[in-house]
Amino acid sequence: xxxxDQRMANAFDPGTLASLPAREQALxxxxxxxxxxxxxxxxxxxxxxxxGEGVWLYDAAGQxxxxxxxxxxxxxxxxxxxxxxxARQAATLNTHTRYLDEGIVDYAERLLATLAMPGHxxxxxxxxxxxxxxxxxxxxxxxxxxxxxxTAHAYHGVTSSVAACSPAFGEGVALxxxxxxxxxxxxxRGVAGEDVATRFxxxxxxxxxDLQRHGLRPAALLVxxxxxxxxxxxxxxxxxxxxxDAIHAAGGLFIADEVQAGFARSGSxxxxxxxxxxxxxxxxxxxxxxxxxxxxxxAARADIIDAFxxxxxxxxxxxxxxxxxxxxxxxxxxxEQEGLQxxxxxxxxxxxxxxQALAGKHELIGDVRGAGFFLGVELVNDRQGKQPAxxxxxxxxxxxxxxxxxxxxxxxxxxxxxxxxxxxxxREHADLLLDALDAVLAAR
Amino acid sequence: xxxxDQRMANAFDPGTLASLPAREQALxxxxxxxxxxxxxxxxxxxxxxxxGEGVWLYDAAGQxxxxxxxxxxxxxxxxxxxxxxxARQAATLNTHTRYLDEGIVDYAERLLATLAMPGHxxxxxxxxxxxxxxxxxxxxxxxxxxxxxxTAHAYHGVTSSVAACSPAFGEGVALxxxxxxxxxxxxxRGVAGEDVATRFxxxxxxxxxDLQRHGLRPAALLVxxxxxxxxxxxxxxxxxxxxxDAIHAAGGLFIADEVQAGFARSGSxxxxxxxxxxxxxxxxxxxxxxxxxxxxxxAARADIIDAFxxxxxxxxxxxxxxxxxxxxxxxxxxxEQEGLQxxxxxxxxxxxxxxQALAGKHELIGDVRGAGFFLGVELVNDRQGKQPAxxxxxxxxxxxxxxxxxxxxxxxxxxxxxxxxxxxxxREHADLLLDALDAVLAAR
Numbered sequence: 001x002x003x004x005d006q007r008m009a010n011a012f013d014p015g016t017l018a019s020l021p022a023r024e025q026a027l028x029x030x031x032x033x034x035x036x037x038x039x040x041x042x043x044x045x046x047x048x049x050x051x052g053e054g055v056w057l058y059d060a061a062g063q064x065x066x067x068x069x070x071x072x073x074x075x076x077x078x079x080x081x082x083x084x085x086x087a088r089q090a091a092t093l094n095t096h097t098r099y100l101d102e103g104i105v106d107y108a109e110r111l112l113a114t115l116a117m118p119g120h121x122x123x124x125x126x127x128x129x130x131x132x133x134x135x136x137x138x139x140x141x142x143x144x145x146x147x148x149x150x151t152a153h154a155y156h157g158v159t160s161s162v163a164a165c166s167p168a169f170g171e172g173v174a175l176x177x178x179x180x181x182x183x184x185x186x187x188x189r190g191v192a193g194e195d196v197a198t199r200f201x202x203x204x205x206x207x208x209x210d211l212q213r214h215g216l217r218p219a220a221l222l223v224x225x226x227x228x229x230x231x232x233x234x235x236x237x238x239x240x241x242x243x244x245d246a247i248h249a250a251g252g253l254f255i256a257d258e259v260q261a262g263f264a265r266s267g268s269x270x271x272x273x274x275x276x277x278x279x280x281x282x283x284x285x286x287x288x289x290x291x292x293x294x295x296x297x298x299a300a301r302a303d304i305i306d307a308f309x310x311x312x313x314x315x316x317x318x319x320x321x322x323x324x325x326x327x328x329x330x331x332x333x334x335x336e337q338e339g340l341q342x343x344x345x346x347x348x349x350x351x352x353x354x355x356q357a358l359a360g361k362h363e364l365i366g367d368v369r370g371a372g373f374f375l376g377v378e379l380v381n382d383r384q385g386k387q388p389a390x391x392x393x394x395x396x397x398x399x400x401x402x403x404x405x406x407x408x409x410x411x412x413x414x415x416x417x418x419x420x421x422x423x424x425x426x427r428e429h430a431d432l433l434l435d436a437l438d439a440v441l442a443a444r
Numbered sequence: 445x446x447x448x449d450q451r452m453a454n455a456f457d458p459g460t461l462a463s464l465p466a467r468e469q470a471l472x473x474x475x476x477x478x479x480x481x482x483x484x485x486x487x488x489x490x491x492x493x494x495x496g497e498g499v500w501l502y503d504a505a506g507q508x509x510x511x512x513x514x515x516x517x518x519x520x521x522x523x524x525x526x527x528x529x530x531a532r533q534a535a536t537l538n539t540h541t542r543y544l545d546e547g548i549v550d551y552a553e554r555l556l557a558t559l560a561m562p563g564h565x566x567x568x569x570x571x572x573x574x575x576x577x578x579x580x581x582x583x584x585x586x587x588x589x590x591x592x593x594x595t596a597h598a599y600h601g602v603t604s605s606v607a608a609c610s611p612a613f614g615e616g617v618a619l620x621x622x623x624x625x626x627x628x629x630x631x632x633r634g635v636a637g638e639d640v641a642t643r644f645x646x647x648x649x650x651x652x653x654d655l656q657r658h659g660l661r662p663a664a665l666l667v668x669x670x671x672x673x674x675x676x677x678x679x680x681x682x683x684x685x686x687x688x689d690a691i692h693a694a695g696g697l698f699i700a701d702e703v704q705a706g707f708a709r710s711g712s713x714x715x716x717x718x719x720x721x722x723x724x725x726x727x728x729x730x731x732x733x734x735x736x737x738x739x740x741x742x743a744a745r746a747d748i749i750d751a752f753x754x755x756x757x758x759x760x761x762x763x764x765x766x767x768x769x770x771x772x773x774x775x776x777x778x779x780e781q782e783g784l785q786x787x788x789x790x791x792x793x794x795x796x797x798x799x800q801a802l803a804g805k806h807e808l809i810g811d812v813r814g815a816g817f818f819l820g821v822e823l824v825n826d827r828q829g830k831q832p833a834x835x836x837x838x839x840x841x842x843x844x845x846x847x848x849x850x851x852x853x854x855x856x857x858x859x860x861x862x863x864x865x866x867x868x869x870x871r872e873h874a875d876l877l878l879d880a881l882d883a884v885l886a887a888r
């Protein structure tokens with residue numbers, strides 16, 4: 001039995017297994033036997049789900065749960081248009097990128113059009129981890145450097161090379177000798193008198209200097225453009241620009257990790273980097289790209305891809321296969337046809353305003369922030385000292401689960417409620433969440 | 445335009461684009477624009493496919509091609525049972541491993557049963573690259589070492605860490621400073637008087653000693669158990685045993701890369717390592733696991749997973765999700781219900797005997813080898829000197845494509861025909877292939 005993971009918010013503690021209903025106990029024991037200790041479950045009382053539709057998930061007893069967490073099934077659970085695209089293509093043909101296929105070309109063209117950066121090209125992988133791993137290979141090859149700069153609590157994936165760029169794993173995973181961390185661009189705990197942009201630019205410049213002092217040429221500044229695992233920091237728009245200029249001046253590339261922020265989630269823009277008015281050299285993407293189908297990839301400047309591709313072939317067996325491209329294309333179509341970016345923008349603003357209103361009633365809420373449908377609600381024990389209310393966040397998450405509303409917590413202390421509803425999430429759903437959160441906070 | 449890739453057998457040369465039909469030219473130009481230079485196409489005249497069924501693929505003109513190459517759609521293209529499992533689960537629920545789900549537990553149990561190594565546990569990824577990358581993380585964590593031993597022309601994947609263990613990429617990708625290569629266990633060009641097992645054991649021992657001499661503790665011996673990119677070396681059964689003992693004696697682990705050999709392909713056994721009577725500490729798997737759906741993973745000794753999982757959490761967003769597990773379960777069911785391992789065994793032997801008969805007629809064939817449905821036919825310019833007939837292999841592959849039969853070439857010189865039919869491949873299909881190959885060789 002491993003102890004509850006102190007670095008992971010909302011982890012089930014296997015030590016409490018005996019308190020669960022017999023059916024769940026039995027399933028968890030089988031799971032522990034077959035899958036082992038690296039796997040974690042959510043919640044004090046893990047959730048056994050059987051069905052999903054739109055913004056709702058249903059458990060084994062048929063009870064509905066409002067999903068304010070799962071940003072992978074982003075256009076809605078089991079969206080029929082995506083399911084049909086997958087089923088139809090799987091029944092027709094599923095090969096790979098070494099035969100000609102119109103689907104991958106059509107999809108790549110449509111995907112690249114959303115970036116509005118002519119000259120970028122696409123490469124497909126199956127996971128965001130693979131996309132970031134490949135982005136680092138491209139950056140090293142192009143710059144001749146190895147140095148990578150990430151934020152203090154960043155998460156970029158699970159391959160050896162990107163796990164070594166992911167301080168969010170904590171002490172169990174060593175950062176690479178080529179990796180430097182910079183402080184989170186924290187708009188809530190920032191040093192007085194310094195604005196976020198000035199400080200973040202300065203911190204990236206200092207990290208560049210430190211890499212160079214150690215004989216390491218900077219290859220890339222790699223950031224999640226909503227800084228989600230750092231605690232969700234979106235504002236002020238534009239604060240990234242100085243840091244991007246700094247890495248470019250040092251000969252490195254700017255890699256925008258859009259695995260969390262991309263595909264219309266930030267509401268005002270299709271991609272998170274667009275909120276900041278910057279031009280990434282490489283954009284990586286994943287989670288919502290296939291609405292749950294394993295599809296991920298990157299877009300990069302053609303000269304960067306040329307420099308790599310002229311020396312190295314890249315073949316990802318399943319990456320960009322006909323079924324994956326059909327899923328990806330259906331997701332882009334649904335986002336457009338259903339006006340989901342607009343909904344993330346306006347309903348996201350409505351939800352954020354509702355959370356800010358709750359902050360007026362409940363001292364526990366220290367800050368409400370984020371963009372579109374990626375919002376963070378930071379809980380603190382006192383508003384002056386801003387001490388993270390980690391235990392309270394866990395209680396709130398589990399109390400909402402009892403009320404059949406799913407969300408989680410993030411940030412280095414796990415005290416920031418993380419809200420990532422599906423893009424069709426409507427005002428009525430926001431009201432359900434706000435009422436439940438109000439009641440849970442009042443009942444403390 | 446990049447030159448044809450000298451390290452990749454059967455690559456399309458973009459310099460010949462102008463000679464293709466207008467429709468293919470236009471699609472390839474769009475593809476080059478959207479996907480860039482790291483992508484490669486097969487064949488002098490790339491193939492544009494629209495449909496697949498069983499062992500057949502169909503091009504845009506409706507012409508059928510006998511598929512003797514694609515080992516991913518291993519139970520047959522668009523197998524209805526697999527397609528239905530994917531479609532049904534995608535329409536019902538697709539979440540992730542942090543909620544309870546019976547599907548992943550049922551699948552893991554059934555998968556582990558095929559290994560017949562009680563105590564091994566499963567972890568799921570989306571690609572074989574991710575599986576090997578994770579296996580190396582497990583091995584380093586468990587042994588405290590970094591040293592990895594691979595064969596001279598091995599291929600283990602595309603993440604940074606496994607590409608650095610993949611000499612098959614050639615000069616464009618540097619091997620890691622922690623990586624040592626050993627000569628291919630070559631039963632065809634082996635040194636006279638030494639058997640394959642003795643030599644391979646000795647070579648692995650020497651690599652271990654070299655790692656240690658450089659202060660590097662051995663973490664793992666990592667081999668594709670059919671040595672497919674090295675040129676397909678399967679015999680004699682058991683030749684791996686001494687090398688496995690050697691890495692264990694040095695405190696390292698044996699990782700069996702079953703991405704090519706696994707899931708009944710070798711005919712006599714479900715897994716390639718079983719032919720050698722050895723017990724891997726970690727088994728990695730991929731390609732045919734979901735019949736094209738992006739599913740991969742590993743099985744490892746529980747103590748290795750415990751040592752990792754107690755310090756590190758591993759969450760692969762899509763890995764082991766309900767749809768992936770449904771696909772994987774359907775593949776296991778089809779292999780069993782349709783007797784596909786038996787078919788690979790007996791029809792593979794029939795095909796191999798037919799190829800050996802062709803070797804009696806055609807001087808170009810220097811050697812026929814392999815197991816079950818993974819066969820290699822090595823073409824040489826002269827049987828005494830065994831000079832690789834690289835250009836002839838390319839001509840044969842392209843001439844067979846003209847006769848609508850698909851296969852490719854492998855090995856460091858690209859002179860070894862690589863036959864990997866789908867598991868339902870029958871005698872009638874073998875006869876079609878053998879007749880066509882006979883005619884192509886006679887027409888030279």
